[in-house]
Amino acid sequence: MQEVGAGFEHPGRAHQAQAPRSIASNDLDSKGRIWRAVKSGSPRARFIVRLIALALVVSVSLLAFASDTTRVRQLTNAVPEIDFLASIAGFGLDQVTVKGNRITLASEIYEALELDESRSFVSFDAASARARIEALSWVASVSFRRVYPNQLDVTVRERQAFAVWRMGRSLSLIDDEGRVLSPIEETAAHSQLPRFAGKGAAKEAAFLWADLKGHPAIRQRMLSAERFGERRWSLSLNNNVVIHLPNSGATTALAQLESWPGFEGYMNNGSTIIDLRAKGRIVVRPNRAIGPTSSGARSIADLLDRPG
Numbered sequence: 001m002q003e004v005g006a007g008f009e010h011p012g013r014a015h016q017a018q019a020p021r022s023i024a025s026n027d028l029d030s031k032g033r034i035w036r037a038v039k040s041g042s043p044r045a046r047f048i049v050r051l052i053a054l055a056l057v058v059s060v061s062l063l064a065f066a067s068d069t070t071r072v073r074q075l076t077n078a079v080p081e082i083d084f085l086a087s088i089a090g091f092g093l094d095q096v097t098v099k100g101n102r103i104t105l106a107s108e109i110y111e112a113l114e115l116d117e118s119r120s121f122v123s124f125d126a127a128s129a130r131a132r133i134e135a136l137s138w139v140a141s142v143s144f145r146r147v148y149p150n151q152l153d154v155t156v157r158e159r160q161a162f163a164v165w166r167m168g169r170s171l172s173l174i175d176d177e178g179r180v181l182s183p184i185e186e187t188a189a190h191s192q193l194p195r196f197a198g199k200g201a202a203k204e205a206a207f208l209w210a211d212l213k214g215h216p217a218i219r220q221r222m223l224s225a226e227r228f229g230e231r232r233w234s235l236s237l238n239n240n241v242v243i244h245l246p247n248s249g250a251t252t253a254l255a256q257l258e259s260w261p262g263f264e265g266y267m268n269n270g271s272t273i274i275d276l277r278a279k280g281r282i283v284v285r286p287n288r289a290i291g292p293t294s295s296g297a298r299s300i301a302d303l304l305d306r307p308g
Helices: 025-040 043-066 069-078 081-091 106-113 126-134 201-212 250-258 263-269 300-304
Strands: 095-099 139-147 151-158 163-167 170-174 180-184 195-197 222-228 232-237 241-244 272-275 283-286
Touching: 095 106, 106 126, 106 151, 126 139, 163 201, 170 201, 195 201, 201 222, 201 250
Parallel strands: 095 151, 163 195, 195 222, 241 272
Antiparallel strands: 139 151, 163 170, 170 180, 222 232, 232 241, 272 283
């Protein structure tokens, strides 16, 4: 196989047409006679052999459209000459190029193609190859295009990192569907991405982030959001404010919080825990140990109206 651009040269593929795979001796003799007829015979003989090969390839190709690729693969495995003749007829799979991959290793894509199993386009199982490539963590989709006569172009569309997810001590990059893309270290430079933690947080993170779009004063300050019991969120803001959201109706609760007079001033004071879990109520307490003289939880009005 010849490398083209960001392509790949499959070991031994450049000489496969001259050296068909090892099979029974009678088959080798048969293919040897065919090859000699093509190699050293008259132009008429070569034309006839190519015509026969082309007819065989067309028949198998029609079968591929009329049936599933698994049956075609079974047929070419049972009759290896089909792949051999397909190569002679110009259906050989000799060059592969890969485009669009920035993070996914090209070697992973080539391995997923399983080119050792396919010598020609007739035996290449595109559906299975697509499924294997799209199973790679960063790959969102892949498309194939044949470039005549013997080249396969593989175009990959990769997923985008949406957030950092913490589960226990492990950190991972996730996309907006909650798919884990790759593990990362704590020191990795992803400060521009929102952070989420807890079991079930990866799958729900994009929904919370979209809901917070309507509450920019909170979203812009958010350092992280933690999922509890796979039911509710707690938001940690950069001014030491923690907001406990209810199991449902989080956006309504946040809207009620933001409607209080002096909300921006209150947010700037910081060091506060705001509990919105009780429907229709806002409970506020300092984000520190409550002293013996403290009266405990207070209303938000008390906090907002305090001097300074």
